[in-house]
Amino acid sequence: MAEASYPEKLHYHAEHDWALLDGDVATFGITWFAQDALGEVVFFDPPEVGSTVTANEFYAEVESVKAVSDVIAPLSGEIVEVNTALADAPEAINEEPYDGGWMVKVKLSDPAEVDSLLDRETYVSGL
Amino acid sequence: MSGYTAVTEHDLEPMLAAIGVDSIEQLFDGIPAGVRLSGEIDLPPGEPEQDVYAELHRLAQRNVCTEDETTFLGAGMYDHYVPAIVDMLMSRSEFLTPYTPYQPEVSQGGLQVMFEYQTAISELTGLPVSNASLYEGPSAVGAAAYLAKLSNKRPRVLVSRGVHPDSRETLRTLAVGYGTTVQEIALDDAVTDLNALSDALSDDVSAVILQQPNFLGAIEDVAALSAAAHEHGALAICAADPLTLGVIEAPGRQGADVCVGEGQTLGNRLDFGGPSFGFFAATEQHLRSMPGRIAGETIDADGRRGFVLTLQTREQHIRREKATSNICTSQALNALAGVVYLSWLGREGIVEIGELMLQRTHYARETLAAIEGVSKLHDRPVVREFALRLDVGGPDGVSRVVERCAAAQINAGFALARAYDEYGDGLLVAITEQRSRQDIDRFASVLAEAVAAERARAAAGAAA
Amino acid sequence: MSILDGGATAQQRERATTLYEKGAPGRRAYVAPQLDVPHVDDLIPQGMRRAEPPRLPEASEPEIVRHFVNLSKRNFDLDSGFYPLGSCTMKHNPRLHERVAALPGHARLHPLQDPKRAQGALELMFELQGALGEIAGLPHVSLQPSAGSHGELAGVLLTRAFHEDRGEQRTKVLTPDSAHGTNPATVTMAGYEVVKVKLDADGGVDVEDLRAKADRDTACLMLTNPSTLGIFDPNIEEIAEIVHGVGATLYYDGANLNAIMGYSRPGDMGFDIVHFNLHKTFTQPHGGGGPGAGPIAVSERIEPYLPRPQVVCSAPANGGPPAFDLDYDRPKSIGKLRGFQGNYGVFVRTYAYIRSLGAEGLKDVSEVAVLNANYLLARLRDEVGDLLPLAFGERCMHEFVLSGAPMKKALGIRTLDLAKRLLDHGMHPPTVYFPLVVEEALLIEPTETETRETLDAFVDAIASIVREAADDPEIARDAPYSTPVRRLDEAGAAKRPRVRQSL
DSSP states (O other), rough: OOOOOOOTOEEETTTTTTEEEEETTEEEOOHHHHHHHOOSSSEEEEOOOTTEEEEEEEEEEEEESSSSEEESSSOEEEEEEEGGGGGTTTTHHOOTTTTTTEEEEESSSSSGGGSSSHHHHHHHHHH | OOOOOOOOOHHHHHHHHTTSSSOTGGTTTSOOOGGOOOOOOOOOOOOHHHHHHHHHHHHHHHTTTTSEEHHHOOOOOOOOOOOOHHHHTTTSSSHHHHOOOGGGGGHHHHHHHHHHHHHHHHHHHOOOOOOOBBHHHHHHHHHHHHHHHHHHOSSSEEEEEOOOHHHHHHHHHHHHHHTTTEEEEEEEEEEEEEHHHHOOOTTEEEEEEEEESSSBBBBBOOOHHHHHHHHHTOEEEEEOGGTTTBBBBGGGGGGGGGEEETTTTOOOOOGGOOSEEEEEEEOOOGGGOOOOOOEEEEEEETSSSEEEEEOOGHHHHHGGGGGSOOSSOOOHHHHHHHHHHHHHHHHHHHHHHHHHHHHHHHHHHHHHHHHHTESSSSOOBSSEHHHHHSSSSSHHHHHHHHHHHHHTTTEEEEEEEGGGGGGGGGGEOOOOOOHHHHHHHHHHHHHHHHHHHHHHHHHHHHHH | OOOTTTTOOOHSSSOOGGGGSOOOOOSOOOOOOOOOOOOOOOOOOGBBBBSSSSOOOOHHHHHHHHHHHHHHTTTTOTTOOOOOOOOOOOOOOOOOHHHHHHHHHHHHHTTOOOOGHHHHHHHHHHHHHHHHHHTHHHHHHHHEOOOOOOOOOOOOHHHHHHHTTTTTOEEEEEEETOOOOOHHHHHHTTEEEEEEOOOOOTTSOHHHHHHHOOOEEEEEEEEOOTTTTTTOOOOOHHHHHHHHHOOOEEEEEGGGGGGGGTTTTHHHHTEEEEOOOTTTTOOOTTTTTTOOOOOOEEEEGGGEEEOOOOOEEEEOOSSSSSSEEOOOOOOOOOOOSTTTTOOOHHHHHHHHHHHHHHHHHHHHHHHHHHHHHHHHHHHHHHTTTTEEEEOSOOOOOOEEEEEOOHHHHHOOOHHHHHHHHHHHHOOOEEEEEESSSTHHHOOOOOOSSOOOHHHHHHHHHHHHHHHHHHOHHHHTOOOOSOOOOOOOOBHHHHSSSOOOOOO
């Protein structure tokens, strides 16, 4: 994705991750800033369905040619789905960080955690 | 100023002026007085090239090398013939002097050599992915056990007593670091005891490590041993002598998940133990946890075929504390020798050299075991090395026999007591394509004399 | 048509083909010796016989030679041109060393030869141990480790053995942010946790941060001095005191030894364990990525744990010449890090170098290395100092780090682009993007074997690239143009790895 963009509807974590809420299930991914800093993504190794993620802790790694980055969970819960398309096309993380580049879907264990995430304006102002 | 630096008075003044100091010493002002060397390094003065050559020559003369005796000494490194093209190519500036290929546009030579080397190792081992080399054999075994640990996180590793003693000891030393316990599996009639292995296996075992052929020269049943490992979810790691893989089945086709080994037999000199190279090949699933450099094929901006170091995120310079290994410098030049050698042997040659060793080894074992006082320590199928028993009263007797042979310019081999208490009367004999029938016959005659003399001596001593 | 207009070089027009794609069935270079013993069938049981031979190339000797010689010409190398890779010490490789290493008495000596019949090799190793100990300022040396990072692993394992022998279970190893990647990687392999120590504003270790982090759980501090920034840490004595004060060991990464020989010794700075990079400081050719060697020198208290075997010397009872031997009887040794005694071929070359140079020559090496680096720094500062400023301090030792951040901002080209355009000038670029603490880093180490003219030519090349970029940044961004291949798709190689020829 050529132009920086940060959709209004998402919740943001200071470590450059986003969460999209749908009831008590949230989708996670990394922001435009993160994919831009990483360069072209070459590998994403997702965690297993059924494993737990904890807010503010890393749950996966994303690799470009010259760097490896920890992916931080914005919220806690159990992984119910992973984006298997990224195995063959990890560049979706660069091209559509908020759509085709989604990483995992998590059933939240503590929906109230959302309150400590940042809104679009606050996150962007911190960049 | 030496022959290697070029700063004369004529250069020094303008350089100091450009920097803005009055003397070279000023450039070292940042070193605190408390850690300054007072005086000189305590070493003699430098010498002209011809004197250094003379000294190195004098030291060389004090060594009995394989040109000075007919050697049957193996035990991990072997006196193979290295063709002249290897020397010639290794000494080319373009291969000898560059650094690791971090700027691929000007390193296509070295990167393609790595790619061809990786292909050759993959072919030999029967495994799809290979790296571009590790230091040597025993540390490659240690690296394989580390990969197993990263893969299944289990705390224990089983290693056959048939694996080279240096590999077993290196494994123990490195395992202290990554927290794996090492348990040895005994041999039964010179090969890994499958029952003992099955008894020792459980779901806390990360890997089973074998050697093919094993240290006593015997061919192991890699298929059965790997299957046993897999039944318990452990990795099967096989250390192999690459030059035997023209006639012995590839470990990768017999269930090995990882195949490593000492590459010296492929176009590298003995060099009193190094430098040589270690090879490391594995199944596809382990590609991203493999240690070492890996060259990969790609295309350039204009669509040309080219090669780069790839999957670098495994490595220390990027992943740092989470790297799959700390290796930086490996053994690129020695791996070049390896791939040139394998290219020189070719598809037919690798089989022929294996056949030649196989036949001569058989002949040597039969001939030597026929000597009075000499018997086979085991009768397992062998390819290039075998173990004998000398009935000369134990390790001291064996040493003396070896000494007597040495006086006749024959290196009789490796006294097994040096590494195995249980084979105190053992002698490990190695055959290469350089040991002709004539050499073997002469060895037999010298050995016969030496053994007879030693037995007579022992008898005289007993009688006294 | 010029190269910049898209005309390809001769090498670019040749498609890269592997030896597997050349040759033809039945061609060969190897002529096997005749079978001179009776042929016996079935020596290998069916299930263990190789079913399908490995698919190695099939080519004659001339084809093989032409293939590899042409490949070699697609390589830039140190004999051919300037190679200022920071942290690598790309100094000239004297050819005497190749000649002596090839002497059969050295090259064709079996590692398990009876020590009585390998006295030349053992004498050489013993003398080399002594010389390296002298240079390090530490009394005991092991030549066994095969590379710098192997030496680092040895050092951390020695540290572990040292602490455990005292009944202590420490868990952490400290390293500065500027450390070479092998340092933290080694720490993990040795089973410790990495704790990073901050740098102060001058690029040295932040002493207060060290004081706060060093405790009785600290096993070791790993440092290099001068650091990867090319700066000698003025607080080294205090650092040593703090580390020893909590009972930890102090480890010296010898990558930058080229800067201080004859002026300071790591042992005198307080280091307990030092590793040397024989392929850096001591001219072992880099070989495109090895072989090297990483021997270690240690203090008295670490000696018992050294790997086995050690090369020892004894004066024989009857007053003859000293006898050398390999000592395996070392009950507290950490064991072995590899087979046999180490990369002896590398020791031969190093020994020849040390004898050629002597004490004065080694000091000259460091003096000229530091002189050349400072001269290069001064000239670059004059020409392009505003766009490529020195990251830390005013002067440097044997290497220095520039930041390409101002250049990126002003001209729109990055350190990477500058490096790629340098290739068109027939020079190897410096190290890029290391150390990580400097943005758009350019780490430059000319070494002592380069002439002033070469350094001036490098400055001219950099200046010309910068001028060209001010005019048209696209040129550098798409460079190089004249090399055997142009910029390569590294992302593609990592996404879909093809690591062997498919057959």
